Amino acid sequence: MGSARAIVGTEQTSNRGGLTIPVKEEPIPFHRAAFDEAEVSAVSEVVRSGWLTMGAKSFEFEKQFQEYIGAKHAISLCSGTAALHLALVAIGLRAGDEVLVPTTTFTATAEVVTYCGARPVLVDVDPLTMNLDPQDAARRITPRTKAIIPVHFAGQPCDMEEISRLAQHHNLNVIEDAAHSLPASYRGKRVGTISPMTAFSFYATKTLATGEGGMVTTDDDAFAAHIRRLRLHGISRDAWKRYTNEGTWYYEVEEAGYKYNFTDLQAALGLVQLSKCDALTEARRRIAERYSEAFADVIGLEAPRVQEDRTSAWHLYVLRLQPDRLNISRDKFIDALRERGIGVSVHFIPLHLHPFYRSAYGYRPGDLPNAEREYQRCLSLPLFPTMTNGEIERVIAAVTEVASIHQL
Numbered sequence: 001m002g003s004a005r006a007i008v009g010t011e012q013t014s015n016r017g018g019l020t021i022p023v024k025e026e027p028i029p030f031h032r033a034a035f036d037e038a039e040v041s042a043v044s045e046v047v048r049s050g051w052l053t054m055g056a057k058s059f060e061f062e063k064q065f066q067e068y069i070g071a072k073h074a075i076s077l078c079s080g081t082a083a084l085h086l087a088l089v090a091i092g093l094r095a096g097d098e099v100l101v102p103t104t105t106f107t108a109t110a111e112v113v114t115y116c117g118a119r120p121v122l123v124d125v126d127p128l129t130m131n132l133d134p135q136d137a138a139r140r141i142t143p144r145t146k147a148i149i150p151v152h153f154a155g156q157p158c159d160m161e162e163i164s165r166l167a168q169h170h171n172l173n174v175i176e177d178a179a180h181s182l183p184a185s186y187r188g189k190r191v192g193t194i195s196p197m198t199a200f201s202f203y204a205t206k207t208l209a210t211g212e213g214g215m216v217t218t219d220d221d222a223f224a225a226h227i228r229r230l231r232l233h234g235i236s237r238d239a240w241k242r243y244t245n246e247g248t249w250y251y252e253v254e255e256a257g258y259k260y261n262f263t264d265l266q267a268a269l270g271l272v273q274l275s276k277c278d279a280l281t282e283a284r285r286r287i288a289e290r291y292s293e294a295f296a297d298v299i300g301l302e303a304p305r306v307q308e309d310r311t312s313a314w315h316l317y318v319l320r321l322q323p324d325r326l327n328i329s330r331d332k333f334i335d336a337l338r339e340r341g342i343g344v345s346v347h348f349i350p351l352h353l354h355p356f357y358r359s360a361y362g363y364r365p366g367d368l369p370n371a372e373r374e375y376q377r378c379l380s381l382p383l384f385p386t387m388t389n390g391e392i393e394r395v396i397a398a399v400t401e402v403a404s405i406h407q408l
Contacts, residue, residue, distance in 0.1 A: 028382050028387075028391050029343045029382065030380070031205045032386055034280055034384065034385045038272045046268045049264075052264055054262050058262045061262075061274070062076050065217075066217065068277070069193060073219065075216045075224055075227045075231065076214070077213070077260045077261070078212060078214065078262060078263075079212050079213060081111075081214070083200065083214035083216045084149070084175065085112040085115050087175045087216055087223075087227070088147065090197070090226045091147060091173045091175070094146075098118060098146065099120055099145070099148070100141070101149050101351075102123050102124075102131070102153075103352045103368045104351075104375070110357070119361065120351075122363060124370045125374065127370045127373070129305075130154070130374055130378075131152065131153050131157075131159070132150045134166050137163075141172075145170065146173060147174070148166070152180055152313075154314075154315055155184055155207070156184065156310060157312075164195070173197075175196070175197045176198040177199055178198050179199070179206065180316065181313045183277060183278070183281060184311055184312055197223055198218070199214060201213075201214050202214060202215070206315065207277070207284070207313050208270065211266065229254060230257040232260075235252065236251050236252045284385055285312075285314050287387055294396040295399065298400055298403050298404070299407045300321060300322050300408075301321065302320040317380060317382075317383040318379070319399070321379070322377070323376075325407060326407060327408055330379060333379065333406075334379055337399065337402060340401075341394075344382075345379070350372060352364075352371075353372070353375075
């Protein structure tokens with residue numbers, strides 16, 4: 001039997017004047033932004049400058065990001081979704097084409113395929129890592145397949161060697177969805193330098209947060225130039241300068257583009273966050289290791305495992321229950337944790353179970369069994385760099401108590 005440290009709700013007690021008084025503990029949120037006065041000061045500086053949209057700060061952030069990753073180009077965008085979309089436009093994706101996408105991901109990974117009139121073909125996952133299964137992907141390739149988007153789930157990179165081999169054999173474009181994986185590495189190579197294009201997200205909960213925002217990294221000059229043009233209405237490269245002393249009112253629209261540019265307000269946050277990136281990653285790794293150590297011998301729990309040839313960014317800590325060893329469902333387990341003041345989430349409901357993908361493409365429950373099985377037993381625990389040791393131990397105590405109470 002796993003050990004349990006009993007807790008009662010989220011209350012502690014204090015002794016005042018000989019009386020024992022319950023003290024309500026604050027709930028532990030699923031996520032808390034790792035911002036401090038450095039971010040506040042950086043944003044204030046931009047506001048005082050009078051230049052709020054894409055400008056010098058945005059380009060400085062791109063420069064520092066590409067140097068941090070080790071890529072030749074980094075193109076900032078308004079979201080990770082925009083990054084994926086423009087990467088697909090850059091490869092020339094057309095109506096009627098198909099793109100392989102794991103079903104265990106956020107909908108953005110697949111919906112951008114539909115922006116181009118193409119079809120997202122959902123792929124099952126490897127039950128160990130919950131990443132895209134290259135063997136299942138191979139079975140779903142047709143003459144219409146033009147690209148594959150591996151998603152580095154929870155921060156652990158996919159098996160990029162096998163995916164790259166598959167893509168080369170079938171002449172497919174590889175666009176990595178690295179929304180979870182800054183910074184992560186695969187066989188000594190940092191994510192963002194492995195494939196022709198990689199898309200990052202800087203959403204509020206991500207490992208580098210600017211509220212909203214994204215980036216494409218690439219070593220391909222043509223891809224980079226095309227995405228830079230597309231992000232600002234398809235107008236000539238330096239049109240953003242037209243309201244500065246350096247610029248001119250004259251510009252040319254070279255193709256139909258999008259309003260996907262980054263802003264200097266976001267870049268101010270991004271520059272500070274990037275300077276902390278290694279420290280924030282180390283903090284998440286420490287928390288993840290403490291969780292895994294604590295849950296290792298608890299019956300009914302399965303901690304995430306990182307493959308030896310890669311490092312994880314630990315964007316998420318996805319704990320999995322063992323249904324044959326517990327008499328409680330995943331949903332009830334989550335309810336029990338929330339009653340104890342622990343913020344919990346689930347990543348992700350497989351796309352093929354959502355109404356849109358079922359009605360638009362005919363997917364049904366049972367189509368992608370590995371993803372369904374892992375979804376039904378997974379939950380994501382709080383994992384953010386500013387967690388205190390007390391909060392970490394409260395999470396561990398709550399999870400261990402619920403599992404121990406419900407062991408078969």
